[in-house]
Amino acid sequence: MPRPIKATIHTAALRHNLERMRDAAPGARVWAIVKADAYGHGIERAFEGLRGADGFALLDLAEAQRVRDLDWRGPILLLEGVFEPRDLELCSRLNLWHAVHCDEQIDWLATHKTHQPHRVFLKLNSGMNRLGFAPERFRAAYARLQALPQVDEISLMTHFSDADGDKGIAVQWAVFQRAADGLPGERSVCNSAATLRHAQDAAVRGDWVRPGIAAYGSSPDFPAHDAAHWGLRPTMTLAAKVIAVSDLPAGASVGYGSTFTAEAPMRIGVVACGYADGYPRHAPTGTPVLVDGVRTRLLGRVSMDMIVVDLTTVPQAALGSEVTLWGTSANGAVLPIEDVAHAAGTVGYELMCALARRVPVSVAD
């Protein structure tokens, strides 16, 4: 028997979450963000659930090729644009739209030979200070692109640093509006948090929204709001089984470093999941986990191949009991990935992306 751990990708949940994004941004087109191999879900596995999107956005040219290999004829957007001049040949061949965030990318376009002019998304740095043209240089970049025969339509984009937090989008949105004022072209500014929190405003919503994490069922602004608040369903379940049960006397400790010591006699279970499966090693005692669909907690340190859980509240648990590390259990109980991430001091994004290669993954409806 293979080691009892598996991940499941939920097609119906992907479809549902995408619909939620459409509800949140009525009239806007929706990019399915499938960078990082569809946030760890696997592009091919997530595709069926996401094919109702208006386009696929990602970073890696090999991933763009994989989306085309799935026979996707619609828009594909490279969110960081091209990394070197010859990438433009693949853009021409696969009809990829690409972000343009720096002068060098415009230089490369100017010398690119293509029969088919490219659609580009000109990126403004509105305050995140990662990619994009500074506001005072945005119009000059627009004018350069407009003058190129290699360029067809120019759309305008920016990315918010604080759409999920108290700071919000007001300052960056004002910077974008000023920089983009009067320039023709479609607009795209909203990530998941901005789509859910700010896209009621038609101007902010723009023409295209770019919700990543929300499509994968995780709340972008946890703990302010959880996934249930936003009507999102988990799209990835990581499940394993109890492989040993024992009774711990008071005073006995669990795991490396003996970081947990029982104050009273208790039942514990050993679970076939560890950090080599992508479970976060920094998850402390108390991190939530479901056993037979009942919420209980992690005890002691996470090891490479195992964790230990408290079975005190799950007396019926036995060898072979189902353990849900995140996602949906067989009885329908949900453990949101962001609850686990939060306990471990990280975000759901990182846990999804870190699902290890050794975990077998299947696709369910």
Ligand SMILES: *Cc1c(COP(=O)(O)O)cnc(C)c1O
């Ligand atoms: C990853 C990414 C997104 C999606 O962000 P989420 O927080 O997952 O919604 C949107 N836009 C750009 C440019 C990105 O790189």
